[in-house]
Amino acid sequence: MLIVQKYGGTSVANTGRIRAVAERVVRTAEEGNEVVVVVSAMSGETDKLISLAHEVSSNPNEREMDLLLSSGERITSALTAIAIEELGHKAMAFTGRQMGIITDTVHTRARIEKIACQRAEKALSEGYILVIAGFQGVTENEEVTTLGRGGSDLSAVAIASALNAAMCEIYTDVDGVYTTDPNIVPEARKLDKISFEEMLELASLGAKVLQTRSVEFAMKYEVPVVVRSSFNENRGTLVTKEDEDMEKVVVSGVAYDKNQTKITVMGVPDQPGIAAKLFKRIADANIVVDMIVQNVSSDGKSADISFTVPKTDSKEALKLTEAIAGDMEAKGVSQSEDIAKISIVGVGMRTHSGVAAQMFETLAKHGINIIMISTSEIKVSCIINLKYTELAVRVLHDVFELSETG
Ligand code: ADP
Ligand code: ASP
Ligand code: MG
Numbered sequence: 328m329l330i331v332q333k334y335g336g337t338s339v340a341n342t343g344r345i346r347a348v349a350e351r352v353v354r355t356a357e358e359g360n361e362v363v364v365v366v367s368a369m370s371g372e373t374d375k376l377i378s379l380a381h382e383v384s385s386n387p388n389e390r391e392m393d394l395l396l397s398s399g400e401r402i403t404s405a406l407t408a409i410a411i412e413e414l415g416h417k418a419m420a421f422t423g424r425q426m427g428i429i430t431d432t433v434h435t436r437a438r439i440e441k442i443a444c445q446r447a448e449k450a451l452s453e454g455y456i457l458v459i460a461g462f463q464g465v466t467e468n469e470e471v472t473t474l475g476r477g478g479s480d481l482s483a484v485a486i487a488s489a490l491n492a493a494m495c496e497i498y499t500d501v502d503g504v505y506t507t508d509p510n511i512v513p514e515a516r517k518l519d520k521i522s523f524e525e526m527l528e529l530a531s532l533g534a535k536v537l538q539t540r541s542v543e544f545a546m547k548y549e550v551p552v553v554v555r556s557s558f559n560e561n562r563g564t565l566v567t568k569e570d571e572d573m574e575k576v577v578v579s580g581v582a583y584d585k586n587q588t589k590i591t592v593m594g595v596p597d598q599p600g601i602a603a604k605l606f607k608r609i610a611d612a613n614i615v616v617d618m619i620v621q622n623v624s625s626d627g628k629s630a631d632i633s634f635t636v637p638k639t640d641s642k643e644a645l646k647l648t649e650a651i652a653g654d655m656e657a658k659g660v661s662q663s664e665d666i667a668k669i670s671i672v673g674v675g676m677r678t679h680s681g682v683a684a685q686m687f688e689t690l691a692k693h694g695i696n697i698i699m700i701s702t703s704e705i706k707v708s709c710i711i712n713l714k715y716t717e718l719a720v721r722v723l724h725d726v727f728e729l730s731e732t733g
Pocket of ligand 1: 367
């Protein structure tokens with residue numbers, strides 16, 4: 328069968344790790360499988376390249392950033408192919424462009440539009456193991472693009488779908504998807520399986536073990552995904568369609584996100600159309616607003632609107648908001664970076680009540696103030712002060728009995 332294996336940054340962090348990856352790939356091939364490998368840049372490499380760019384410019388051009396960042400994955404794909412050949416197997420490294428990954432033109436967070444994989448199929452039929460540079464594609468005009476942070480996960484899932492692979496294995500530095508980040512809560516429990524929907528919520532709420540868009544893609548095209556460790560042989564977590572067992576569990580996981588900023592516009596005239604104007608301008612700048620809260624003052628004449636955006640977009644969002652606040656004669660704009668979003672997720676919430684209340688009570692009991700709240704059918708999120716992030720994750724993990732011993 329055809330298997331796609333994606334190896335993240337820590338799994339290819341140095342040449343020793345790359346040799347270990349090559350051995351695992353060769354083993355999979357020798358078991359009679361066709362193997363397509365997708366690799367990330369060596370861990371820390373993408374951050375390093377970003378900071379180099381910021382050393383030469385405070386506002387580097389996104390087109391050039393993509394060219395720069397895509398180089399990290401090129402290095403590991405070539406090295407991995409060389410390491411596989413050294414073990415006596417035919418291997419060929421491909422850039423995103425050579426793999427035929429065509430994206431839209433939105434630099435630094437492009438979307439995959441199609442994959443023209445004839446060349447890959449030919450190489451596979453000739454017995455090559457393919458090693459694809461993750462995180463990158465090319466526009467119709469041959470401009471190099473990247474797929475957003477963590478984007479090699481998306482490369483892998485999309486390639487698995489295009490090649491009709493039996494399985495997409497995501498190899499990382501933890502044994503699978505846990506009830507929460509095992510690096511924060513050592514008692515976190517590994518899940519044998521998780522539904523696409525829950526995984527999508529956890530990812531978009533900050534659990535970086537899988538990139539959000541990769542989960543979206545896997546759900547849409549029903550690509551079976553397994554998350555497992557490249558450091559051992561443990562079984563991992565299957566991300567799959569929801570089943571009845573999953574509904575019995577009320578809360579499956581706790582996620583946190585420290586990458587948010589809160590912007591507040593104070594003293595906005597309480598009239599129709601104000602929020603529309605503000606959020607349209609921000610959406611036009613391709614900035615995704617997450618939570619929104621509006622409080623009307625006691626005299627009913629003005630309102631405060633607070634919302635959150637990713638930290639990477641906060642400068643731009645603040646600039647736009649200040650301009651609009653000026654136009655609408657608001658009293659002022661403030662910004663807070665010391666916030667975090669804490670969320671609980673579970674498909675069981677659809678059929679169980681009182682889950683949100685229990686979350687709020689638990690936070691209150693530990694003196695953690697809730698700044699904003701948002702809910703959906705299968706999640707509850709709260710914005711809290713950044714310094715309480717780890718505490719909040721731990722106490723919620725505890726109260727919903729997610730630990731190994733729970
Ligand atoms: P890679 O470089 O392999 O893509 P990432 O660092 O992107 O790896 O993702 C793996 C990390 O995700 C883990 O080291 C862990 O700290 C973090 N993580 C956050 N939430 C979870 C969770 N619920 N389950 C597993 N890992 C999680
Ligand atoms: N190297 C890229 C990043 O660090 C993509 C990835 O690792 O998936 O975001
Ligand atoms: Mg990742």
